[in-house]
Amino acid sequence: MKIDLDRSKEPSLREQICAGIAERIRSGLLQPGEQLPSVRQLAQDLGVSLMTAVQAYGLLEKRGLVESVQGRGTFVRERAIATEASGDPFGWQLAIGDYLPRASFWSQSAVRLPPEILDLATASIHHSLLPLPLLEASIQSALKQAPQSLGRYAPFQGDPEFLAVVAGYLQRQGLSLSTHQLIITNGTQQGIDLFARTFLGPNDVLAMEAPAFSGAIDAFRLSHGHIVPVPVDREGIRLEILEDLSLQMRIKAIYVVPTYQNPTGSVMSLQRRKALIDFAVAAGALILEDEPHRELTLADKGTGRLPPPLKALDPDGRVVYLKGFSKFLFPGLRLGVLAADGALYRRLLAAKSIVDLGSPLWLQKALVPFFQNPQLPRYIDRLNSILLQRSRQVADTLSRRLSPAIRWQRPQGGMHLWVTLPPFLDADSLLPEAHRRGIHFLPGSIFYPGEPESNHLRICWTNLADAELPGALECLCDVLNEAVR
Template sequence: MHIDLNRSGSKTLPHQISETLSQRISSGLLQQGVRLPSVRSLAITLNVSQVTVSKAYDMLEKRGLIYCRQGKGCFVADPTHNRRQEEGCWQDLYDDYLPRAQLWRNFDVSEVKYPFHLAAIHSELLPLQDIGDTYASLVKEQPELMATYGNFQGDLELRNVMREHLKSRGISLTSSDLMITSGTQQGIDLVARTFVGPGDTVYLEAPSYTGAIDVFAGRGAEMIFVPTDSEGMRVDVLTKMCDQRPPKLIYTIPTFQNPSGVTMSITRRQRLLELARSYRCLIVEDDPFSDLYFHAPPPRAIKSMDPDGHVVYMKSFSKVLAPGCRIACVAAEGNILSRLIAAKSASDLGSPLLTQKAVLPFIAEKYDAYAAQLRITLRGRMEKAAKLLKLYAPPGVNYILPEGGLNLWLELPPSPDIASLHDLAEQESISFLPGDVCYSAETPSRHIRLCYSQMKESEMEEGLQRFLRVLGRFLQ
């Protein structure tokens, strides 16, 4: 079993081993009943002492994540384990390099009737017919597109359209400064694989996007989470942290942050950019939701204030148009972008040209009018959800209504057993996203995320009332 250890980091080696194994257990990479490597074998693999591994296993056993039997070994906790699992399976012992996979574990579309866990927009609100018609027309009239590899950097015509889109939002770049990716998830992965290695310090907001945490964990980065308040990331706290651990990269979702919904103030955006300049590091500015504001437009993007190329800006289009199309734009300059394009060429040989051509006309001609109407609809959804929370949320449940985006971030009273709450909700065919997966540390979160845009409006209202009744019974 491979675990990246940072021997000069701030966390002890037993803590690093325990944390990685706990993340693998919680994300399902180590399934219940599976036997862990022996203390001796893991110590040899990781080049640490057996005492170090024993301490890590003790930490896990005290948390109830594993159990150990003298003479048989240690197993992932499961009261229904069987003899075959104790004897082990060769696949269970086959090494991999995945420290966690919460995105896979928690975002898979389940069979529940009320899927509040998924931050998405219901299909009836998306322009699927328009994009589908264009797709069908292209297949019929230009079938050669299906036989053509796309440019590694992305279709030039689409990049021209996206250049104008970004320019209208204060980001002035050339088409040569843009790259098309298969969603921002690929963009984050490309940045991490290109610029982040084992032991590099990556700063993120606390909480942060699960998919980004998975990616940085996979690179062996030392992730440090920066507290947030109503103005977003505490840049003053980050500055002090950087004195101790200089950053290689800072990842942020400054507008309608996922999962908290908080928006970073313009002052903090400016200070964050100044910090990146002083440390000569990159900021990854992830922007999936800035067009989904409910009242006034949000502060301008950090990238719009960046003359020196410290910001890699990522703009998702698939989330608000057609998630299955997987289209996003990455904006960067100079040698930073060149290296990202090189990484992308090795990753996928270029995004599908047919898909790029299919979304192009809508983004060029209809996107702004569509986004304006979508904002009105989503605001109505959020306000209905807010009324239900006001009426039915149990005492001690706190939340701040977002100014845009898709999610509500609820804080529960102290010491909640969110895993048990999740099981109760599933019995009512309801899902939600546990806050634990939005951190990498072992400290349990008291938060849960609910998305109010994934279902039809009537289903959202019915499902939210049901969930709040479940929550009320749970907190009694």
Template sequence: MHIEIQRNADVSITKQIYLSILDHIRSDLLEEELQLPSVRELSKQLGVSLVTVVKAYQKLEQDGFITSVQGKGTFIRKIKMEETESKKGTNSYDWQLSVQDYLPRSQFARFHQVPEKIHLSSSMIDPGLLPNRYLEQEIHKMLSENPKVLSQYGEIQGDKALRQAMVEYLQRMDLPTSPDNILVTSGSQQGIDLIARTFVGPGDVVVMEAPTYPGAIDVFRGRGATILTIPVDSDGMRVDLLHNLCDKYKPKIIYTVPTFHNPTGAVMPTKRRRQILEIAKSTQCLVIEDDPCSEIYFERKPPASMKSLDKDGHVIYLKGLSKILAPGCRIGILATSGSIFKRLLAAKANTDLGSPLLTQKAIIPFITSKRMMDHLKKLRTALKIRCDLVLEILSQHAPEEVSWFIPKGGLNVWLTLPSWINTDHLLIEAKKEQITFLPGSACYPTEQENHHLRLSFSYMNEQQLTQGVTTICNLLKSAIDLKIYQDSSPHF
């Protein structure tokens, strides 16, 4: 178990230890009943006092995440987080804890594929809304005309024809670029990872929104970054707070989802986008603009991307095609320029020598045809219907103490509950009803707020959405009436 201690951080060392172990537990990196290092062992390993570790362990035990057995040691107790299956077999794997790892957390993966029938936890699109049959036909056609595609490596930078197609696609979104400045990735998640591998090391400051996309938190925490957060309002990242923070800490990277922000759905206006660029320019830092679904707007097109406003090469733009076109293809692109691009290309070579050629070739005919625009138009209509349905159910059935942001596009609705409700605990009850959602705790890099949850309306059909959201509303009513699922947030 790797715990990164940042001695110059504003967060106390006791709290850093608490949060790090909690992240390991929530990420399923520490199994039920696994023995933790003794207080003396951990204090020696981290170079901190015994009292510091004792306080962290006491808080974890107080909040129900670990248990101490006199004469035996301290053990993980995850029953408060989720129901666990009975252990199978008699083999003990406790010895594996002695094998050092460098994974501080990996929370998002456990909400991506789940066994529950009503899946509201991951921002995926209903396969029935995607052009599966057309892409199947294109793959058969391509293989019949060019069977050698399976015996060839693609370019590390990405297939040139696909890069050209993406240039034309981005131009329709008012984002000019060139094939030479595009890197094809295995989804936007790999783009985030490549940037982190290339530019972020232990102690480097990364500024993120709070809340934000959990997959990005996992990556930057894995690099040992010092993550500082800026709260989000209805217009996205609070620039007034960002300016003061950047003057004080000089970040290496600002990570933002300015269009249909994940998880809140906020859309950043052009003025604020320009302000962030000015801050990046004055502090000589990079801006990662993550754009998973700006095409999914319900009323009018969102503002132009930050990348289209960037004249000095500060923005690294990420666009994923998995959600809106073909999740199985795992295709995304990264657009930037100058030496930043060259270094990211080298990182891509070190990682995988290029994304699969077959899937790149398969989507080119669709992207370059009118079918793509027709598909996006139909997708917007279908998802707006589902979003409106969820909002209507919430209006009718949610307790008055619950509020939510009304999205103008994207795939999610963000709910805020009374501050004393812990949605990690609420999730346990939802799973008993075969329903999942994303608890807010997964979306906060540092100071966790446990009284939020994200509902994704894009994957389930209307009947499933009705059942799932209504059930969650009923669980919330019970929680408020009986004052249960109370939060046990850390206080240090």
């Protein structure tokens, strides 16, 4: 077992080990009934004393997370530890260490739940609202015109024809980029991961919003970089805190979701955007800008009034930009795009070539007509007017039914709603009851790169069918109101 330990500071090593193992248990990497390494093995793996290992297990036991069984070892707690566990043919795998600090997406995914659960967790738009007929027509046309692309590899950066239509699309979003600045990725998540692997290691500091997209936290943690959370306010990441930090440490990179931040929904102001770039230039830091929701604006007049992407303000190739299409166009195809400049671009492209040799050529060819279709902008406008209506229903229901002790904000765009419970409540502990009643949401704790706040939760109000949403929201209100009482 590998746990990143910081020997220079508080909390103590035993506390750090306890927290690391607790995170693995919570995220499902260690399953109920699974045996932990012996204290001797743990001490050796982590380079700590036997006493520290014993104390760490003691803390975990005191917190009810593990149970030690006389003569057999220490196990992740469950109602009853199966006595057959020692007959597990794969038991030897226990001694094989790994480098996975957490995997919140995996543990929280609704995929593991029964299909009848109403899913307020997954960040997607119900398929009835997606441009499936445009996609089908595009695929049909590619089958006729580019069948050979089924039998060929793509260039690592992507198919030139696809890159050109994507560049055209980005142009309409306010970003002038050439195809030589673009790399096609398997969704935004791969873009985050490529950045993390290329630029972050154990001695590098990454500053990121807190709370933040949990998948990004997972990818950054896997790079073993040092992650520093920076709180967000209504205008985005708090610069004065970033500035204080930079007096204490060298910040290598800053990760932000400036437009409809995930999970809070806040939009970084133009002034803050400019100041963030000035800060990055002064600090010699990179910026990773993740913008999956720009198109999903609930303002009356489209994206016109949104401040431009940071990448459009980039003075010197400092911003690496990520655009995902899974959120509102085609989750079933998993393609996104990364934009960067200069040596940063070359290194990210080399990383892409190492991790999977490039994204599927045929999928890219199959999407060329889609991005050229003049109906695409009209589809997005129509989608936004449907979502605007839906967001009003959501706001009505919550205003009417939710206890005034529970805070939330009317969404301006994107697909999330961040709900804050009174401080004494723990959203994780409400999940079992929610599941019993037939709904699923994401507990806020997984959105914190550092010390979690547990009195929040995130719901996605675009994932369910029209007919399912009202019931799911009412059920959510009931669960939360009862907890408050």
